[in-house]
Amino acid sequence: MDAKPPPLGKKAPRPRPLSPNIQIYRPQLTSVLSIANRATGVLLSLAAIGLVIWISAAAAGPEPYAVIQRALVSWAGQVVLFGVTFSFFLHLCGGIRHLVWDTVHGFELRSIYISGWSVVAASAVLTATAWAAGLFVAGSR
Amino acid sequence: MNRQSFRSPLARALGLGSAKRGSRHWLAERVTAIALVPLTVWFVASIIARAGSDYTAFVSWLSTPFASVGMILLLIALFHHTALGLQVVIEDYVHSGARFAAVIAIQLCCYGLAVVGVIAILHIAFGG
Amino acid sequence: MIINSSDQVSRFTWLKRFPIPHNFDVMPDSRIRPGRTWPAPAGATKTKAFDIYRYDPDSGDNPRLDRFHVDLNDCGPMVLDALIWIKNKVDSTLTFRRSCREGVCGSCSMNMDGTNWLACTRFISDMATPATIYPLANMRIIKDLVPDQTHIFAQYAVIEPWLRSKTPEPEKERLQSVEERSRIDGYYECILCFCCTSGCPSHWWNGDRFLGPAVLLQAWRWLNDSRDEAKEERLDNLEDPFRLYRCHTILNCTRTCPKGLNPGKAIAEIKKMIIERES
Ligand code: SF4
Ligand code: SF4
Ligand code: FES
Numbered sequence: 001m002d003a004k005p006p007p008l009g010k011k012a013p014r015p016r017p018l019s020p021n022i023q024i025y026r027p028q029l030t031s032v033l034s035i036a037n038r039a040t041g042v043l044l045s046l047a048a049i050g051l052v053i054w055i056s057a058a059a060a061g062p063e064p065y066a067v068i069q070r071a072l073v074s075w076a077g078q079v080v081l082f083g084v085t086f087s088f089f090l091h092l093c094g095g096i097r098h099l100v101w102d103t104v105h106g107f108e109l110r111s112i113y114i115s116g117w118s119v120v121a122a123s124a125v126l127t128a129t130a131w132a133a134g135l136f137v138a139g140s141r
Numbered sequence: 142m143n144r145q146s147f148r149s150p151l152a153r154a155l156g157l158g159s160a161k162r163g164s165r166h167w168l169a170e171r172v173t174a175i176a177l178v179p180l181t182v183w184f185v186a187s188i189i190a191r192a193g194s195d196y197t198a199f200v201s202w203l204s205t206p207f208a209s210v211g212m213i214l215l216l217i218a219l220f221h222h223t224a225l226g227l228q229v230v231i232e233d234y235v236h237s238g239a240r241f242a243a244v245i246a247i248q249l250c251c252y253g254l255a256v257v258g259v260i261a262i263l264h265i266a267f268g269g
Numbered sequence: 270m271i272i273n274s275s276d277q278v279s280r281f282t283w284l285k286r287f288p289i290p291h292n293f294d295v296m297p298d299s300r301i302r303p304g305r306t307w308p309a310p311a312g313a314t315k316t317k318a319f320d321i322y323r324y325d326p327d328s329g330d331n332p333r334l335d336r337f338h339v340d341l342n343d344c345g346p347m348v349l350d351a352l353i354w355i356k357n358k359v360d361s362t363l364t365f366r367r368s369c370r371e372g373v374c375g376s377c378s379m380n381m382d383g384t385n386w387l388a389c390t391r392f393i394s395d396m397a398t399p400a401t402i403y404p405l406a407n408m409r410i411i412k413d414l415v416p417d418q419t420h421i422f423a424q425y426a427v428i429e430p431w432l433r434s435k436t437p438e439p440e441k442e443r444l445q446s447v448e449e450r451s452r453i454d455g456y457y458e459c460i461l462c463f464c465c466t467s468g469c470p471s472h473w474w475n476g477d478r479f480l481g482p483a484v485l486l487q488a489w490r491w492l493n494d495s496r497d498e499a500k501e502e503r504l505d506n507l508e509d510p511f512r513l514y515r516c517h518t519i520l521n522c523t524r525t526c527p528k529g530l531n532p533g534k535a536i537a538e539i540k541k542m543i544i545e546r547e548s
Contacts, residue, residue: 017298017299017324018408019407019409020406021407022287023286023289023294023295024383025383025406025521026284026285026382026383027286028524029272030524031470034520101537109523110274113273
């Protein structure tokens with residue numbers, strides 16, 4: 001960039017400012033869904049730890065398992081579980097969208113937007129369906 | 142942007158050159174993703190079908206060969222995918238010497254957790 | 270809202286910017302201070318406010334945001350016309366690049382209302398009020414709206430954007446069939462305005478090593494040229510966790526390209542070609 005060093009004895013000039021990026025760039029479906037895919041991925045990583053704890057508790061016997069179950073059916077546990085379900089479906093649908101792109105299909109801007117909104121709608125519907133089914137099964141037991 | 146540097150712009154852009162790899166990581170992320178589509182959907186459906194059931198019902202389901210094999214496959218694909226994905230996230234945002242350490246730590250945690258999960262499944266399946 | 274082509278202005282977005290502090294992750298020297306408001310032209314009946322990023326390297330001050338009032342009855346229809354009007358009528362020190370004023374030279378790329386585009390092909394009537402104009406995002410700024418493009422052009426040089434062949438030079442031209450030639454359609458038209466690279470979040474975080482969409486689209490243009498004989502070297506030089514694989518298919522690039530090109534697709538083609546070579 002700047003091949004010339006400042007003359008001896010002079011203070012180095014201030015560095016060139018960096019123009020703003022994320023501070024001003026307009027959120028668009030493209031970037032927002034990408035961030036969402038990443039955020040849900042990180043959240044699901046944490047949920048994966050929970051999964052291992054849950055299975056290990058089951059392996060350890062009825063008492064440890066009951067502790068986990070109680071936490072899961074608590075008010076906070078249900079909220080977390082709901083968030084994890086939605087994250088799972090968003091990451092699943094978004095991931096399938098990415099897999100299609102990897103075959104170099106669906107890159108026209110119109111397709112990008114249609115698939116993007118479809119991912120949002122599908123994850124909402126799937127989450128609602130999954131919870132309705134779960135509550136129905138649990139209720140009829 | 143160090144004004145004291147005489148490195149040419151091209152030298153900066155070239156950096157240390159191409160690693161000549163990266164496709165394996167990219168492909169593995171896709172392969173595990175494809176495996177996870179049926180595995181996770183099966184898992185979520187199975188959990189929903191057993192919502193509200195008690196310990197014995199859950200454990201007897203987990204100890205069927207189909208369920209335990211499915212769960213072991215799920216754990217392997219899941220944690221491999223997680224390790225690959227989190228590595229990319231760290232490489233994106235961590236720009237210090239902590240990057241390498243963080244990537245190693247993530248991998249150790251993921252493979253460690255996968256082993257713990259698999260052993261737990263085997264324990265349940267074979268009534269240890 | 271469904272976007273059909275990149276020239277569609279996004280009017281209906283819930284958020285104009287991400288909900289983060291204005292100086293989030295900004296080094297002290299780059300923080301934007303409030304600037305001055307220039308008086309509206311006397312006697313103008315139809316004016317529009319423009320908030321414009323200013324940086325004067327000689328002042329030693331931080332960048333600032335100045336407000337101008339443009340007399341729309343005295344000014345052409347494009348954002349570039351407004352900038353020229355300001356330079357002629359209000360503040361002659363306002364500095365920006367322009368040349369062709371018809372979207373073929375790529376000089377006047379800048380960030381308008383939060384997305385990158387060419388000032389000469391954006392209608393003032395499509396701008397919000399006040400209109401906000403920043404230089405291309407994530408660039409070192411020389412003055413006002415003029416970014417330093419040294420690094421991105423050096424990245425362009427990394428991919429050796431010229432025909433590389435091993436066959437001895439033919440007596441006349443190197444032939445290409447109509448079909449072979451048509452395969453670089455949608456890629457050769459790039460004007461190197463760098464709207465895409467400057468709008469790519471991955472290039473924001475790792476621009477020192479990630480080549481960015483503009484350069485990778487050019488890389489595909491040469492990989493896809495039937496006359497080129499350096500595919501092996503080209504793919505070797507691209508296959509790198511940072512140079513190529515930092516692209517996470519966010520597709521801000523395709524959304525913003527003022528020529529309607531598809532850098533995101535070009536990058537997917539490169540990734541696919543690398544897998545083809547291995548399998
Ligand atoms: S698709 Fe790739 S190159 Fe284009 S904006 Fe996204 S990360 Fe950047
Ligand atoms: S691909 Fe489009 S946005 Fe990117 S440099 Fe070329 S013309 Fe500009
Ligand atoms: S002035 Fe040439 S592209 Fe705008």
